[in-house]
Amino acid sequence: MSTNTDWLTQPDALLRLGTAEPLIPHHVVRWDRGARTEREDLVAEEAPVTIVYNDVPHVVMMATPTNLIDFTLGFSITEGLIRSPADMLALACVPHERGMEMQATVAEACMEVINGRTRRLSGRTGCGVCGSDSVDAVLRPVSEVPEGRAVSGHVIHHALDGLVAQQALNRSAGAVHAAGWASFDGEVALVREDVGRHNALDKLIGAVLTRGIDPQSGFVVVTSRASFEMVHKTAMLGASLLVTVSGATALAVRMAHQANLTLCGFTRKESHTVYTHPWRVTA
Numbered sequence: 107m108s109t110n111t112d113w114l115t116q117p118d119a120l121l122r123l124g125t126a127e128p129l130i131p132h133h134v135v136r137w138d139r140g141a142r143t144e145r146e147d148l149v150a151e152e153a154p155v156t157i158v159y160n161d162v163p164h165v166v167m168m169a170t171p172t173n174l175i176d177f178t179l180g181f182s183i184t185e186g187l188i189r190s191p192a193d194m195l196a197l198a199c200v201p202h203e204r205g206m207e208m209q210a211t212v213a214e215a216c217m218e219v220i221n222g223r224t225r226r227l228s229g230r231t232g233c234g235v236c237g238s239d240s241v242d243a244v245l246r247p248v249s250e251v252p253e254g255r256a257v258s259g260h261v262i263h264h265a266l267d268g269l270v271a272q273q274a275l276n277r278s279a280g281a282v283h284a285a286g287w288a289s290f291d292g293e294v295a296l297v298r299e300d301v302g303r304h305n306a307l308d309k310l311i312g313a314v315l316t317r318g319i320d321p322q323s324g325f326v327v328v329t330s331r332a333s334f335e336m337v338h339k340t341a342m343l344g345a346s347l348l349v350t351v352s353g354a355t356a357l358a359v360r361m362a363h364q365a366n367l368t369l370c371g372f373t374r375k376e377s378h379t380v381y382t383h384p385w386r387v388t389a
Contacts, residue, residue, distance in 0.1 A: 127151060128172045129279050148279040150301050154205035157181065159212050159220050170275065170282065170300040171206055173309045174199050177300075178208040180312030184339040186246055187223065188216045191315050248338055250366040252322055254346030256386045257290055259378060262349050264292030265327045266373050272297040273329070285310035289324045303330035304339070311343045321345045332371050332381075334358040341365040347386055349373050354381050 129148040136143050153171040157164050157178055164187075169177060178197055182188045196211040212220070265288035272294060276282040283303040287296040287310055296317075298309035307328060314321065325347035326340050332354035338361060340348040348362070349370045359381045362369035368386040372379045380387050 128170050128275055150275060150279045150281045152301050156205065156207045157210065158207060159187070159210050160214075160217055161209075162217075162220070164220060166205075167302075167305065169302060169305045172275075172300075173298050173313070174206055174208055176298060176309040176312030176316065177305060178210060178312065179315060180308035180310065180339075182210065182212070183315065184308055184311060184342045185223070186342070187220050188212055246338070248341040248361070248365050250364075251341055251344055251346045253366075254322055254325075254368075254386060255290060256388050257292075257325065257347065258388050259376075261288075261290065261292035262327075262370060262373060262378060262387065263376060265294055265325070266349065266351070268292065268294035269297060269327050269329065273299060275299045276329075282306075283328065283330050285326065285328045287314055287319065287324055288327055294327070295319075295324070303328060303333075304335055306330075307336060307339050311339060314343065325349060327373075331355070332358045332362075332369055334361050337361045337365065337367060337369060341367050349378075353379070 269286035300306040321344035331352035334357040
């Protein structure tokens, strides 16, 4: 395993070795208005991804096998297992016949936290709380995000349109969520996809951090509902605005309010609902 930061630029092609491809061809029978056809369709893969810290297995997550370097870093940050990307000393992806193993070397100071937060179950698709061994580990407090700046509704919808346009996996197979990083003019600079919405956001956060992007230089937009974990992960990144396609849970709203984060949901067809800190979204 590398002992420097080569993992930051490891090409995504390396994450598609072995049998784990993101899209799998499958023969289907399709009915459309009473007409029957047979054809090959692409379906989105779910693969076991084991995350190992300093040779100690921590969790097995079901995820789309792309951008796993970004995913592991983002997961490690948003779970509070490491304090910053500097704590990730090395990271390598090792493909196996039935999945992937992400071998992370982290600062020894982080291992006390990691050992105290052992996952006792495998994580379901995108399930960020599955296997957490206490309520306190799930409902971890977050610091307030900075004030940031306001954006217009037009910018928000422009960003959502840009996110949807860049969903390559979902366009090919469906069943895939996306998380995007948008600048304050609504241009989407980064997109990450996964069958799990939490995974997609972790991948995006990892990509933002590895590229040294200022979390206050834009906002997060996702093709899912706003669960409390989506809010928590965005706040851990330090972004001040989260835009979602669907609605929010009550816990997500409470957490967003406490974190000083603006939460915007039901963003579709030129309408949107602002749940918290509405001063950041103008007409």
